[in-house]
Amino acid sequence: METVFALVDCNNFYVSCERVFQPRLQNRPVIVLSNNDGCVVARSNEAKALGIGMGVPIFQVESILVQHQVEVYSSKYTLYGNMSRRVMEVLADFTPRMEIYSIDEAFLDLSELAAANRTEYGQNLRKTVKQWTGIPVSVGMARTKTLAKIANHIAKKSPRAAGVLDLTDSPWLEEALRQTDVKDVWGVGPAFAEFLKQAGIVTALQLRDAEETRIQKRMGVTGRRTMQELRGICCYSLERQPPLQKATAVTRSFGRPVTTLEHMQEAIACFAGRVGEKLRRQKAAAGILTVFLITNLFRTDEPRYFNSKVISLPTASSDSGELISYAVKGAAAIFRQGLRYKKAGVIAGQIVPQEQVQGNLFDEADRQRSKRLMETLDRINAKSSAPVWYAAEGIQRQWQTRFQKRSKRFTTSWDELKEV
């Protein structure tokens, strides 16, 4: 049977999350910043219209923000994650044949839905999500994921589509591809877009009709798949069960430069502790840790330095204490005095399910005791507003990430609930 995919995408997701709890932000220019209040990561339509680009450093648009009284917010990923879960739960009510693709997107398999009902189905879905969560979404439908992405893109921008566009076997498909810039095609990033432009390929339609061998030579097998998908040949299927993650990381830019080993180890310990939590949440353990640290590469007036250390654990682990002890040693091995560090991180690799962890003959740790300790730690921290953590993670944390424009954490902090 021929496939039909729908891509459901939340509009300006982080901004929409802020608006749910602060209705006065409707119809106003609003932006949400990355960690450390560094870059713009979400923009309302009003903010986009002012020319504020995606990913731009905030200091570059400061004058626009002041002049147009743009509402500016630090990011709150726990809130957005919570809102995302609510949206996904509503979608799951529509069909279990669903793949959560990112925090604000999901693919649905609508192959079995009657063609005549698709647009109505999409409108109903849109209305329900909005009513139950407050989040506006757009829906694009087509034969392949890549085409559904394009349909969604147009649904979002075109007033006539009213948020839903079905391009499955549509007479408008060719016109849609003609009007789509090749750089907006899923799988075409800045580097490939530049290559394609040089080759005279500037629209999605031209890419669809390009010569396959020529594209594959430069863009590899993924480039060829993109072409196939544009032709309606399905190369990417719905993945309902995401495979186990291969790596998980906690990396942060510092609120102010770190110059001492003591502070660096405090930060690294903190990141390793968060990595441990992430691993345990997935019921998994890591076989290797990578610790890295880096100075500010944007500055040309200071010495630059990047280094990383890979540590193989004797036995795969998710024990925060154990991860911390290896990570801080790794940090010490690559830390150099006299530098101003901007960012650091801990990456866990060789991830295996907890129950598949191979024992080690020379392993001296008490695994049962560790397991109980971690369970207790996680239980306390899940309930308590006064979390517990390893002393190595520090208390003052002068390096901590900046969030100066944070609104209240309406759904994830007891002290900051919305008051009505």
Added chain:
DNA sequence: TCTGGGGTCCTAGGACCC
């Protein structure tokens, strides 16, 4: 003049995604 063939595993780097 002419230096095998076929495979695996690992790593680094480059590209992409949101």
Added chain:
DNA sequence: TCTGGGGTCCTAGGACCC
């Protein structure tokens, strides 16, 4: 002075095996 964080896949090249 100021520039995010967390992932994936693919490819090329080197080391190693028989």
